Amino acid sequence: MNLAVFSTKPYDKEYFEKFKNEYDIKISYYEANLKPNTAKLTKDFDAVCVFVNDVLNKKTVETIAKKGVRLIALRCAGFNNVDLNACKENNIKVVRVPAYSPEAVAEHAMALILTLNRKTHKAYNRVREGNFSLTNLIGFNLYKKVVGVVGTGKIGAAFCRIAKGFGCEVLAYDINKNEELEKNGVKYVSLEELFNKSDVISLHCPLNEKTKHIIDKSSIEKMKKGVLLVNTSRGALVNTKDVITGLKSKKIAFLGIDVYEQEENLFFKDLSESIIKDDLLLRLNSFPNVLITSHQAFFTKEAMTEITTTTLNNIQEFMNDEKLTNEVS
Known part of the structure; x- marks a missing residue:
């Protein structure tokens, strides 16, 4: 099996090289993203391995199919960047990594919350410059605050448990309720009620037609x-x-993001x-x-492994030719 790994960073190569000898796979690495104008690089490869900012639209899929690619292996959970209909039409299978380390992302979300609230990033810079003033560093107790969690899959569930550990009241919204979370005190409510009552809101849902811009002018107006x-x-x-x-209106007092809608040409690069x-x-x-971080929430040793x-x-x-455990259908 000849595999082309796209969007390769040094840490990707490090981990693939660490484990590849256990498999009968020959790997070639490309720093470039896979998209229509780089799809020609897939000639003579059986499979491609891609990440979140690779563009697997119809044009890309048709090109790699003509080059002989039969499998797209996503090294991430999301697959919104893949045209699944085009894959079916071109007889290309798609697999993903549905859960690598939910705790990694959940812990990073909480790190963003704590940093924004207690302003530890600003305090660190001040002290390094000899400024020991506490002016404008005041935060609030997270204890007993209402935390709204949109999406309670594995990552969202892990975040709910962390928030409960801080003594927060946790409200959740998901089309499927998690009974175990409910037993532990998480209350499922409508999205509107979650927006109305939450002091903190953390997003942990997939991107699809229904969730795109779930945070917009209308939903922000409903928030505290x-x-x-x-x-x-x-x-x-x-x-x-x-x-x-x-x-600007101060309706949102703090914003922490590890992802950005136009991140494709920005994140994972030194600019x-x-x-x-x-x-x-x-x-x-x-x-x-x-506070902005560059899509690093997943980035732990355990998750990379x-x-x-x-x-x-x-x-x-x-x-x-076995059943594909993590096939995207």
Whole structure:
């Protein structure tokens, strides 16, 4: 099996090289994203391994099919960047990593909340400059606050448990209720009630037609004044322009994001010597109450190990003509 890994970073190669000898797979690495104008690179490969910002639209899929690719292996949970209908039409199977380390993302969401609230990032910079003043560093007790969780899959459930551990009242919204969470005191409510009552809102739902821009002008109007909003799921869950308006009006008091709707040409790259042309991102960065990380919520040793081994197992199952445990249908 010849595998082409796209959007390769040093840590991706490190983990694939660490485990590849356990599998009968020959791997080639490409730093470039897989998209229509790079799809020609897939000639003579049986499978491609892609990440969140690769573009598997109809044009890409048709091109890689002509080159001989029979399998798309996502090394992530989300698959909104893949045209599944085009894959079916071109007889290409799609597999993913449905759960690698839910705790990794959930813990990062809580880290964003605590950092924004207690302003530890600002305190760190102050102390390094010899400034020991506490002025403007005041936060609030998370204990007994109402935390709203949108989406209670494995990541959302892990976040609910963390929030309960802080002594928060946890409200949740999901089309499927988790009975175990309910037994532990999580209360399922309508999305409108969650927006109305939550002091903190954390997004943990997949991106699809129903959830795109779930945070927009209308939903922000329903929220408490001074809400703390966090998104570690998919950038397009949030309408950035509307959130900026919410920040300017102070309806949103704090914003923490690990994902961004237009992150494809930004995240996972060192642009420190470049001029960033994304005006919305620059505007977000201008707010003192906004904290942005570059899609690193998943990035732990445990998660990287699980992502790599699950991806390789998915490919091995395809090679052996076995049932695909993590097939996307």
